[in-house]
Amino acid sequence: MTLSHIISSITTQFLPALHYKYVFKNFKQSDLYRSYNPSVVPDYLQGRPKETILHCLHRQGANNKFVREDIVHVHMENFEVKGKKGSYTVNFGDQSHDPHCTCRDWLTFHLPCKHFFAIFHHFPDWNWEKLPKHYLMPPYLSADSEAIAEYISGTQKSSAEHSINLEDTLQDHPESNYSEIPRKVRYNSFMLSDCFEDGGKVS
Numbered sequence: 001m002t003l004s005h006i007i008s009s010i011t012t013q014f015l016p017a018l019h020y021k022y023v024f025k026n027f028k029q030s031d032l033y034r035s036y037n038p039s040v041v042p043d044y045l046q047g048r049p050k051e052t053i054l055h056c057l058h059r060q061g062a063n064n065k066f067v068r069e070d071i072v073h074v075h076m077e078n079f080e081v082k083g084k085k086g087s088y089t090v091n092f093g094d095q096s097h098d099p100h101c102t103c104r105d106w107l108t109f110h111l112p113c114k115h116f117f118a119i120f121h122h123f124p125d126w127n128w129e130k131l132p133k134h135y136l137m138p139p140y141l142s143a144d145s146e147a148i149a150e151y152i153s154g155t156q157k158s159s160a161e162h163s164i165n166l167e168d169t170l171q172d173h174p175e176s177n178y179s180e181i182p183r184k185v186r187y188n189s190f191m192l193s194d195c196f197e198d199g200g201k202v203s
């Protein structure tokens with residue numbers, strides 16, 4: 001295989017395949033692909049990546065380990081949350097700074113930890129919406145809306161071509177057609193609780 005063949009393969013097959021994978025994964029994370037039982041997954045988590053939803057539900061489940069007296073609102077976006085192993089500093093961040101917590105969980109995942117959820121629970125004015133807009137954007141807490149739009153556009157284009165001439169479409173554009181939009185799947189609480197059993201408890 002020559003160098004030009006390798007470059008051609010990368011640009012015409014490998015990179016488009018990677019791009020398609022990114023687009024489709026983002027579509028799968030959107031609420032256009034599936035929605036979750038609202039009695040299990042709150043509104044602010046709907047349409048977010050599945051891993052993010054499970055992460056947050058685990059931490060939210062630890063709310064009963066904190067009482068209001070464990071939390072001190074130090075100043076503005078700064079809080080101190082007392083846990084069994086010590087106190088943790090929680091900061092909601094702002095337009096130019098990410099939120100953060102000094103616990104190991106935050107340092108590992110960079111996603112809201114149980115200390116954030118304890119604040120959400122006991123200080124209703126300091127909720128999910130108080131997190132900076134830039135932090136709520138892709139890739140951590142939201143699917144890429146442009147990728148979702150591209151997927152839908154590609155699917156509609158594929159459907160149109162399909163209806164014009166199925167045979168030509170299959171021969172001329174075998175790689176470029178996005179698959180059909182899957183039916184919406186509603187995850188029920190049973191399926192989510194199955195995930196929790198393997199995920200371990202948040203201590």
Ligand SMILES: [Zn+2]
Nearest residue numbers: 101103113115
């Ligand atoms: Zn924390």
